[in-house]
Amino acid sequence: MGRSSTHQHDVLIIGGGGAGLRAAIAIAQENPDLSVACVSKVYPMRSHTVAAEGGAAAVIKPNDSFENHIYDTVSGSDWLGDQDAIELFVKEAPKELIQLEHWGCPWNREADGSVSVRPFGGMGTERTWFASDKTGFHMLHSLFQTTLKYDNITRYDEHFASKLLVDDGRCCGCAAIELRTGQMRAILGKAIIMCTGGAGRVFPFTTNGAIKNGDGMSMAYREGVALKDMEFIQYHPTGLPGTGILITEASRGEGGILVNKHGYRYLQDYDLGQPLDIHDPEHPRKRTMELGPRDKLSQVFIKEMQKGNTIDSKYGPVVHLDLRHLGEAKINKNLPFVRELAKNYAGIDPVYEPIPVRPVLHYFMGGIDTDLDGATSLRGLYAAGECACVSINGANRLGSNSLTELLVFGARAGASAARFAMDNPDFNVASLEAQAEDESKRIRRDYIETGTTPGTSSGDGGSERIATLRNEMHEAMEGGTGIFRDEKSLTDTCQKIAELRDRFKIVRIDDHTNSFNTDLTAALELGFMLDVAEAIAHSALERKESRGSHQRLDFTNRDDENYLKHSLAFWQDDDAPPRIEYKPVTITKWPPGKRTYGKGSGLTKQENETT
Amino acid sequence: MTGKYHRPHKWNWFLSKPAYMLFMIRELTAVFIGAYLILLLIMLAKLGGGEAMFSEWLVVLRSPLWMGLHFIALVASLWHSITWFNLTPRAMPFFIGEKRLADPLVATAMGYGPWLVISLVILWGVLR
Amino acid sequence: MPDEKTITLEIFRYHPESDAGPRFQSYDVPYNEDWVVLDAINWIKDTVDGTLTYRWSCRMGVCGSCGMMINDEPKLSCAVFLKEYYPNPIKVEPLVNFPVERDLVIDMDGFMEKLQSIKPYIIRDDVNDTSQGEYKQSPAELAHYKQYTMCINCMLCYSACPVVGSEPDFLGPAALALGHRYNKDSRDQGFDQRMEKMMEHEAVWGCTFVGECSVVCPKNVDPAGAIQQAKASAAQEYFKGFIMPRGAGK
Ligand SMILES: Cc1cc2nc3c(=O)[nH]c(=O)nc-3n(C[C@H](O)[C@H](O)[C@H](O)COP(=O)(O)OP(=O)(O)OC[C@H]3O[C@@H](n4cnc5c(N)ncnc54)[C@H](O)[C@@H]3O)c2cc1C
Ligand code: SF4
Ligand code: FES
Numbered sequence: 011m012g013r014s015s016t017h018q019h020d021v022l023i024i025g026g027g028g029a030g031l032r033a034a035i036a037i038a039q040e041n042p043d044l045s046v047a048c049v050s051k052v053y054p055m056r057s058h059t060v061a062a063e064g065g066a067a068a069v070i071k072p073n074d075s076f077e078n079h080i081y082d083t084v085s086g087s088d089w090l091g092d093q094d095a096i097e098l099f100v101k102e103a104p105k106e107l108i109q110l111e112h113w114g115c116p117w118n119r120e121a122d123g124s125v126s127v128r129p130f131g132g133m134g135t136e137r138t139w140f141a142s143d144k145t146g147f148h149m150l151h152s153l154f155q156t157t158l159k160y161d162n163i164t165r166y167d168e169h170f171a172s173k174l175l176v177d178d179g180r181c182c183g184c185a186a187i188e189l190r191t192g193q194m195r196a197i198l199g200k201a202i203i204m205c206t207g208g209a210g211r212v213f214p215f216t217t218n219g220a221i222k223n224g225d226g227m228s229m230a231y232r233e234g235v236a237l238k239d240m241e242f243i244q245y246h247p248t249g250l251p252g253t254g255i256l257i258t259e260a261s262r263g264e265g266g267i268l269v270n271k272h273g274y275r276y277l278q279d280y281d282l283g284q285p286l287d288i289h290d291p292e293h294p295r296k297r298t299m300e301l302g303p304r305d306k307l308s309q310v311f312i313k314e315m316q317k318g319n320t321i322d323s324k325y326g327p328v329v330h331l332d333l334r335h336l337g338e339a340k341i342n343k344n345l346p347f348v349r350e351l352a353k354n355y356a357g358i359d360p361v362y363e364p365i366p367v368r369p370v371l372h373y374f375m376g377g378i379d380t381d382l383d384g385a386t387s388l389r390g391l392y393a394a395g396e397c398a399c400v401s402i403n404g405a406n407r408l409g410s411n412s413l414t415e416l417l418v419f420g421a422r423a424g425a426s427a428a429r430f431a432m433d434n435p436d437f438n439v440a441s442l443e444a445q446a447e448d449e450s451k452r453i454r455r456d457y458i459e460t461g462t463t464p465g466t467s468s469g470d471g472g473s474e475r476i477a478t479l480r481n482e483m484h485e486a487m488e489g490g491t492g493i494f495r496d497e498k499s500l501t502d503t504c505q506k507i508a509e510l511r512d513r514f515k516i517v518r519i520d521d522h523t524n525s526f527n528t529d530l531t532a533a534l535e536l537g538f539m540l541d542v543a544e545a546i547a548h549s550a551l552e553r554k555e556s557r558g559s560h561q562r563l564d565f566t567n568r569d570d571e572n573y574l575k576h577s578l579a580f581w582q583d584d585d586a587p588p589r590i591e592y593k594p595v596t597i598t599k600w601p602p603g604k605r606t607y608g609k610g611s612g613l614t615k616q617e618n619e620t621t
Numbered sequence: 622m623t624g625k626y627h628r629p630h631k632w633n634w635f636l637s638k639p640a641y642m643l644f645m646i647r648e649l650t651a652v653f654i655g656a657y658l659i660l661l662l663i664m665l666a667k668l669g670g671g672e673a674m675f676s677e678w679l680v681v682l683r684s685p686l687w688m689g690l691h692f693i694a695l696v697a698s699l700w701h702s703i704t705w706f707n708l709t710p711r712a713m714p715f716f717i718g719e720k721r722l723a724d725p726l727v728a729t730a731m732g733y734g735p736w737l738v739i740s741l742v743i744l745w746g747v748l749r
Numbered sequence: 750m751p752d753e754k755t756i757t758l759e760i761f762r763y764h765p766e767s768d769a770g771p772r773f774q775s776y777d778v779p780y781n782e783d784w785v786v787l788d789a790i791n792w793i794k795d796t797v798d799g800t801l802t803y804r805w806s807c808r809m810g811v812c813g814s815c816g817m818m819i820n821d822e823p824k825l826s827c828a829v830f831l832k833e834y835y836p837n838p839i840k841v842e843p844l845v846n847f848p849v850e851r852d853l854v855i856d857m858d859g860f861m862e863k864l865q866s867i868k869p870y871i872i873r874d875d876v877n878d879t880s881q882g883e884y885k886q887s888p889a890e891l892a893h894y895k896q897y898t899m900c901i902n903c904m905l906c907y908s909a910c911p912v913v914g915s916e917p918d919f920l921g922p923a924a925l926a927l928g929h930r931y932n933k934d935s936r937d938q939g940f941d942q943r944m945e946k947m948m949e950h951e952a953v954w955g956c957t958f959v960g961e962c963s964v965v966c967p968k969n970v971d972p973a974g975a976i977q978q979a980k981a982s983a984a985q986e987y988f989k990g991f992i993m994p995r996g997a998g999k
Contacts (some may be wrong), residue, residue, distance in 0.1 A: 627848050635911070711963075
C-alpha cells in the first residue's frame with residue numbers, strides 16, 4: 011500500500027460493466043469536452059454483464075405496445091415497481107437497444123433484416139431481443155469496444171475502489187487501490203456514478219461471478235445513502251446443480267419444459283395455467299406455465315420438493331428442463347451456449363437428455379436508492395445498473411428487463427451526472443486527498459501490516475480466516491433469507507450476521523505485500539458483503555407480508571395496506587444493525603391488482619382483470 | 622521491487638509441441654518445391670541448348686540419385702499441397718445464405734478438384 | 750481423512766517485490782471429479798495459501814479472465830477438469846508470451862493496446878438516428894462475421910502463437926480477428942481506416958499460419974482463418990493501391 015496519488019476528472023464512473031460503460035459513452039458523446047474516468051476492479055470485458063444469456067426486452071414489433079410491456083413489468087413487480095420509472099423505462103428501451111445495434115451488437119435477425127425477438131418469462135408478448143444465448147456478452151463487448159473510440163474516456167482498469175470520498179455533504183471521488191502496485195489513488199470527479207453491479211456472492215449458490223460482492227452498495231450505504239428493497243432477491247428457477255451456472259430462461263422461451271420425477275409438467279398444479287402440447291404451434295404460451303415469472307417458478311420448486319416429487323441428485327433435489335423436442339438445429343442456432351454449458355458442466359447433451367436444474371440465486375431487485383435520473387440522496391453521487399434501485403423491478407424482476415435497464419438508466423445517470431459536474435465545478439481537493447491518505451493508512455493498519463484491528467478483542471494479530479467467515483455468512487443467508495422465510499429464520503440470520511461482522515474485525519489475511527494483493531481485496535469484499543447481508547436480513551425481517559420474491563411463511567398474503575412501500579435500510583455504525591424506514595411506491599395508472607399467470611395467459615391488462 | 626518477470630522465448634520453440642513441428646515441416650517442404658522449380662528452369666535451358674544436350678540431361682536424371690531426389694520432392698510437394706488445400710476453406714469461406722459450406726467441400730472445390738482436373742489434362746497431353 | 754484422494758498441483762510462483770525469478774510450489778488438493786482446475790486453485794487460496802494470485806470471475810468460460818498454462822497447454826482453468834489429469838500432477842503456469850506480474854497474473858497492457866489499435870467499433874460516414882430504427886442486416890450478412898464476434902479476449906491464442914513469442918509487437922490473433930469482424934460487418938464502413946493498421950508489417954503479414962491459435966481457442970473463433978481472409982483483403986488493397994493510389998478514389 012503505497013502513498014496516494016491524485017487524479018482529477020469531470021465525471022468518475024465506478025464500474026465498467028454494462029451500466030458503467032453505457033454511462034461513459036453517454037457522457038463522452040454528448041460532452042466531448044468532459045473528461046470521464048472509469049474505474050473497474052477487473053478489465054471491463056470481464057464484468058459480469060458478460061454472463062447474461064437470454065436477452066434484453068424492448069417493444070419493437072407491431073404486435074406489441076408500450077402499454078403491454080408496462081403492464082407486464084408492473085404486475086411482474088407485484089406492484090412494488092414505481093410506475094413513473096417503469097413507464098419511462100419502457101418508452102426509452104427501444105431507442106437504447108437500437109443504439110446498441112448501431113454500435114455493432116450482433117442481434118439475431120429475421121429474414122427481412124429486422125431484429126428477432128423471443129418470448130420470455132412473465133412477458134405477455136415476445137419482445138426480448140437476443141444475440142443467440144450470449145446477449146450480455148455481445149452487449150458488453152459492443153459497449154466496451156465502442157468506448158475505445160473516445161479519447162475523453164480514461165480507464166482505470168484493475169483499480170479496486172474501497173471508499174467514497176465525501177466532502178461537505180458532496181461525493182467527489184473514491185479511494186481506489188491500483189492492483190498492480192498496491193498504490194492508493196484518490197480518483198476525483200465533480201460527479202460520481204456507481205455502477206458496481208449486484209451482490210450475488212452473498213449467497214453460496216449463485217449464478218453470479220466472483221466479482222459480484224455488493225461493493226458499491228456498501229460504499230454508498232456507509233455514506234448514508236439508503237439501500238432500497240434489499241429483501242427482494244431473485245432466485246432463477248433453472249441453475250445447474252453443483253456450480254450454479256445459469257441455464258437461461260430463453261431455453262423455456264424457445265419451448266423447453268420443466269418436469270418432475272414423474273415426467274409431469276408440475277407447473278400446471280400451481281395456478282400457472284394449463285400446458286399446451288409441446289408440438290402445438292401455440293406452445294410456449296406467454297405468461298403461463300414455463301413462461302411464468304421467476305419468483306413463482308422458484309417457489310413452486312420448493313413445494314414440489316416438499317411433496318417428494320423432485321429428483322435426487324448428488325447435489326440435492328433437482329427437476330428436469332427438457333429441450334429435446336426442440337431438436338439439434340434449433341438448439342444450435344438459438345441456444346448454443348446452453349448446450350455448451352450443459353455438456354461441460356453437467357456432462358449432459360440437451361439434444362439427447364433433459365438438463366437437471368434447481369433454483370439458484372440470481373439477481374438483486376434492491377440496491378442504492380435513486381430517482382429517475384439515477385441521483386441518490388448524497389449530492390454528486392449517482393447510481394445505475396444492478397447496484398441501483400430506481401425501482402422498475404419492485405418485488406420481482408422480469409427476465410430480460412435488467413440488460414435494458416442498465417442501458418436506459420446508465421445513459422440517464424450519465425447525462426445527469428454530466429450536468430451536475432458542469433454546474434458544480436469546484437471542490438476541495440486537499441480534504442479529499444487527506445481522506446484517501448487516511449483510507450490508505452486504514453488498510454495498511456487493518457490488513458497489510460498486522461492483520462488486526464487495534465482495540466478489538468483479539469489484539470494479537472487477528473485470527474479469523476476470510477473463507478471461514480464467508481462460508482458462515484453463506485450458510486446464514488441461505489438458511490434464513492432463502493425462497494421462503496419466517497420470523498425465526500430471519501432473526502437467526504440477523505444475529506449471525508451481527509456476530510460475523512464482529513468477528514470480521516479480527517480477520518487475518520495471509521498476504522502482507524502490495525502488488526496484486528487479491529487476499530486483501532477478498533477481505534474488503536467480505537466486508538462489503540457483510541454490510542449487504544445485514545441490510546437484506548433486516549429489511550426482510552421487517553417486511554411482514556409476502557410479495558413477489560419475498561415470501562414469509564408467517565405472513566403469507568400481500569398486504570397493500572401496510573407494505574405497498576419501499577423499504578430503506580440506513581447504515582448506523584459498525585456495531586449496530588441498520589435502521590429500516592419506508593417510502594411510498596409511485597402508482598400512476600395501474601392500481602394494485604391480482605397477479606395472474608394461469609388463466610389470463612398472454613392477455614392484456616383488461617382481459618386479465620376480467621378473467 | 623524487482624518488477625515483471627519476462628520468460629525467455631527459446632530459439633528451438635518448434636520442438637516443444639508436435640503441432641509446431643508439423644508447421645515447420647510444412648514450411649520446409651516449400652524448399653523442395655522451390656528446388657524443383659529451379660530444376661525445371663535448368664531443363665528449359667537444356668532444351669534451348671539443342672536436342673543432344675537435352676537427351677544427355679535426361680540420362681543424368683535417370684540416375685538413382687536423381688530419382689531419389691525426385692521422389693523426395695514429390696512427397697514434399699504432396700505434403701505441402703495437401704496441408705494447404707486443407708487450410709484453404711478457412712482462408713476462403715463460402716456461404717450459401719447463412720450456412721457456411723463444409724470445409725471438405727470447399728477444399729475439394731478450391732484445391733483437390735482443380736488439381737485433379739489439371740493433372741488429368743497434363744496426363745492426357747503427355748500420353749496422347 | 751487419511752484415505753481421501755488428493756491431486757497435486759505444481760504452481761508457478763513469482764512475486765515482483767521479492768523474487769528474482771520464478772519457483773514452483775506444490776499443493777495437495779482434495780480430489781473431486783466434478784472440479785475444474787480453477788476450483789482446486791480456489792480451494793488452495795481459501796484454505797491453505799491466501800497469497801496465491803490469479804484472475805477469475807465468471808467460472809463459466811465467458812469472461813476470459815482465467816487463462817493459464819495447464820501442463821504446457823493454454824487453457825481456461827474454469828473449463829478444464831481435474832479428472833482429465835488425475836492421478837497425475839498438474840503443472841499450472843501463467844500464460845506464456847506475456848510478462849508475469851505476479852504468480853499466475855500476466856501483464857495484458859500490450860494486448861489491450863493492440864485491440865484498440867485496430868479500431869474495433871462500427872465506423873460510418875452516415876450515422877442514422879435511433880428514431881430511424883435498426884440498420885437492416887440479413888441472417889446471411891450476420892453469419893459472415895458472427896464467428897469472429899465470439900472472442901472472449903482470453904488471450905490463449907497469444908500463448909499458442911510462436912510469432913507473438915518472437916515478435917512481441919505482432920498484433921496477434923485476437924486483435925486481427927476482431928478487426929476482420931468489423932470489416933465483415935455489413936453495417937460498417939471503416940474498412941479503409943482499419944486496413945491501414947492491419948496492413949502494417951506487424952499485422953496480417955506477420956502471421957505465418959501456424960494455426961495453433963485456432964486450435965487452442967475455446968470459443969471456436971478461428972482467428973487464423975480470419976487472418977488469412979484479412980490477408981486476401983490486404984493483398985487486394987495493395988494491388989488497388991498500384992492502380993489507384995490510396996485516398997484518390999474518394
Ligand atoms: C448468469 C446471468 C445471466 C443473466 N441474464 C440476463 C438476461 O438474459 N437478461 C437480462 O436482462 N439480465 C440478465 N442478467 C442480469 C444482468 O446481466 C445484470 O443485472 C447486469 O449485467 C448488471 O450489470 P452492471 O453493469 O450493473 O454490473 P456488472 O456487469 O456486474 O459490472 C460491475 C462492474 O463494477 C465493477 N466493480 C465492482 N466493484 C468494484 C470496486 N470495488 N471497485 C471498482 N470496480 C468495481 C466491476 O469491475 C464491473 O466492471 C443475468 C445475470 C446473470 C448473473
Ligand atoms: S480468439 Fe479465441 S483464444 Fe484468442 S482471445 Fe479470442 S477467444 Fe481467446
Ligand atoms: S473464470 Fe471466466 S472464463 Fe474462466
